[in-house]
Amino acid sequence: MRKLLVLPWLSLLFVAAAHGSPGAAGNSFDRQHEEPVRRAYIPSDDRVHGELRLLRRGDSWVLQTALWSKRLRRGVQRIDKKERYYWRPENEGYADSERYRQDLARAKQLVVEAFEDGAEENDDPRQQLLIEFVLGPCDGKRCEASYALYAVELEEGDEGWAIQRATPIVERAASSAYVRRAMRIQAEEGFGEVPAEIGGALDVE
Amino acid sequence: MTLTSVCRRLATLSVSRPRTTVLIGALLALVAVAFAAKGLRLETSNLDLIDGELEPVRAFRDFADEFGTTNLLVVVLEGEDESALATAARRLGPLLRRSPGVRAVLDRLELDAETLDSLGVDEFLMSYDHELFFLFVQPDEPHASLDKLAPFVEGVQATLATADLDSLGVRAGLTGLPQYAVDDRDAVRRDITVLSGLAAFLVATLFVLGFRTAKRPLLALLTLLIATGWTVGVVTLVPGHLTLLSAFFASILFGLGIDFGIHVVARVEELRRDGAATGVTEKEAVVTAVSALAPALTTSAATTAAVFFSMLASGFRGFEELGLIAGAGVLLCLIATIVLLPALLALGSQRGESPTRVSVGARTTPSRSSRLGNVLVRLCRPAVASVIVGLALLGALSEGPGFDSDYLNLQPRDSETVRLERSMVERSDLSPQFAAFVTDDRDEAEELTDRLLDEETVGEVHSIVDLDELVDDDGEPLPVAESYRRSLESAAGRYAVYAYPEGDVWEPTIRDRFLERMQAIDADVTGMPVLGRFMVERTHRALRITAGLGSIVLLLFVFADLRRPALVLLATAPTFLTVGALHGLLRLIGVSWNPIDIMALPIVLGIAVDDGVHLVHRFLEERGDLRRTLAGAGRSVVLTSLTTVAAFGSLALASHRGLRSFAIVTSLGVSTALVLSTLVLPMLLLAYKRLRPAVLDAVPKPEQTVLPRLS
Secondary structure (H helix, E strand, O other): OEEOOOOOHHHHHHHHHHHOOOOOOOOOOOHHHEEEEEEEEEEOOOOEEEEEEEEEEOOEEEEEEEEEEOOHHHHHHHHHHHHHHHOOOOOOOHHHHHHHHHHHHHHHHHHHHHHHHOOOOOOOOOEEEEEEEEEEEEEOOEEEEEEEEEEEEEEEEOOEEEEEEEEEEEEEEOOHHHHHHHHHHHHHHHHOOOOHHHHHHHOOO | OOHHHHHHHHHHHHHHOHHHHHHHHHHHHHHHHHHHHHHOEEOOEHHHHOOOOOHHHHHHHHHHHHHOOOOOEEEEEEOOOHHHHHHHHHHHHHHHHOOOOEEEEEOEOOOOHHHHHHHOOOOEEEOOOOOEEEEEEEEOOOOOEHHHHHHHHHHHHHHHHHOOOHHHOOEEEEEOHHHHHHHHHHHHHHHHHHHHHHHHHHHHHHHHHHHOOOHHHHHHHHHHHHHHHHHHHHHHHOOOEEOOOHHHHHHHHHHHHHHHHHHHHHHHHHHHHHOHHHOEOHHHHHHHHHHHHHHHHHHHHHHHHHHHHHHHHOOOHHHHHHHHHHHHHHHHHHHHHHHHHHHHHHHHOOOOOOOEOOEOOOOOOOOOOHHHHHHHHHHOOHHHHHHHHHHHHHHHHOOOOOEOOOHHHHOOOOOHHHHHHHHHHHHOOOOOOOEEEEEOOHHHHHHHHHHHHOOOOEEEEEOOHHHHOOEOOOOOEOOOOHHHHHHHEOOOOOEEEEEEEOOOOOOHHHHHHHHHHHHHHOOOOEOHHHHHHHHHHHHHHHHHHHHHHHHHHHHHHHHHHHOOHHHHHHHHHHHHHHHHHHHHHHHHOOOOEOHHHHHHHHHHHHHHHHHHHHHHHHHHHOOOOHHHHHHHHHHHHHHHHHHHHHHHHHHHHOOOHHHHHHHHHHHHHHHHHHHHHHHHHHHHHHHHHHHOHHHHHHOOOOOOOEOOOOO
């Protein structure tokens, strides 16, 4: 088992605490009750810069994007461009997307700075960031929705990459319309389709 | 020997040998123009406007020589169908590479779809919404000269026209500084072609209304043309070339130089009319007019030239050369007015005139021109003057119009080039304007790329690091165009890193913040925004230096002429009040100073001081007779101001907003000077007469010597 990265956790925790964690939405990281549904490397099996996972966590659907890359800045920039492409000012969820882009930039900055601060201790040049979109629990068609960004420590195991430790940087409630569409787009791009298991949960209210 | 006597001798000689004088003058002009045709160069690069040894200019040129210029043309493809845009971009790339003057085209990654998908990178440079595709086209001309850039831009335009993009439902347009340079040229050419006709018509109408004859004014115009020819010859000697700014010198001379002729012609008419009973001849009237006007003409020409020469200290090569050329031109116009115009007027006069004698300064009886004097006298009221002075002072104390350094605000309001650039900046993280860094090694380039990607003011970064991602399954580099690689890694083994601003870099606050951050990262950063801001700062500095130094030399020259501080204050009051009033007026109508307006300043100062000096001289000559002063010099002042307003004011209809702003500032300044000279200065002169009657009495009486009969 190879440890991917030892982040200077303490400093990151301080930095994350200093920046605050807006609007916690009940999507705290909880691996005990997770049930993996689908996984795929991104952008492709040949060139792995991360992994997309669909999970069932209790009554919620979770779409995780774990990024590990020497060029995390560039990866985050690509996500930023996609957000701008899919959410235009006239789209429902545009304000959520704007907030998400700001949060993403902040999270990236914290992770990169923490990585660079501890660069001499790191035995792997890759920086890591975990993004979660959470939908549920639902009451009929009305669902709680949120997203969260974590600094993570990953380990390679028999079942792929496992998350050893996660420090929340941002946890924020968002409109279900935004989260549903974001999950649908990511699933289509990462898995090539919306997995059948998630069924109509991603349909617009 | 006094100035008056020198001028009288020259004018006498001129009218005595009119054919010889005209022949010599015209011949000199022809030789000068022929000399210019052979040796005068036109330098059309913006970089020619500034000292090439200054650090930002040197850095820009060095970068262009090593990596190719950052002065890029951007083809913008617009459409709603992404696949049609992709087809259009694929079609255009190879065509553009074959276009004349193209060094490189950055259009797409030439990799198959599977590889692109596997890499997770985009094939094209696109807007966020994928409705705009961008192709960056780099000219092989590294130093931005318009004569090389224009064929390059026209070649790209021709390529777009033949690419049949309409059939794909794709619209194509161009933006970036090369396109702006061509737009500027076309707009200025179109505006000047159309509006110079209007200006000529207005000036001719004013001449006919003002003089009731076209002959003498036309001869004054011919004098000006010959003087301009001489100036062209001087320009060929020093500095040996014209730039985009100094090429305007002829327009400036036409606006200012004609005034000397108008003063002489008006005085000749006055003398002929008033001396009709005694049968004064044209030649005698001409010599008398030149002699009487010599001090005022010389002072106003010297002060105007000195204001232009003060541009030599501006630190901006374009304005230094314009100042030198226009200053020399104004002095040559004065010489032509004293030496050549008398000969032309003599030749133009009818033969067989009565050889009656006339006394210089002989009092004349009120006549048609005195109607204007009467009108002006009626308008001159202490209350009116007080209100005008109050408003002018209020203007001087106001916050002022500010300085607009947004180059896009000089472009026509409906400019397609501006629209495309604004769309590009708004809808993508790319821009035709970007900062460019150089690093000595690859690690440094990588570090810098990361640092720039973290910058909030940066939207996108391109560097050699981008190529690291372009590897095949075995980690081997994928092929990229050599020209693209060369724009990132030079033959000397150094690396370029490009940072695109987040937001509209033409917006001053965004630009300043972006450049402040870029210069904090590396003081040697270059690129068009860096060079652009440097040039704007230099022009702003040139404006302050020209205004400050110009005011000082202006005062010195007027003092050298009038000697008495009170008279100097009177003669220059319209000038300084004009500058103050203009300050407030521009603020009031929402017009800011811009780099082009700097050329308006010496024109306004020149006309304003001309008005004051002529009126004070005439007031002294008329021993405090305000009605006669206004009937004589007042008429000339009104005519010179109106012709200048007509000539420059017609440009206020120009589509090019820089030209329009220049026209508005010039017209407003000249009009303000006219109002102050004709409604305020007379009140001040009357006050002076009451306070210091002895001074007027002490003015030597006009020479009652009888002129020799001239034939």
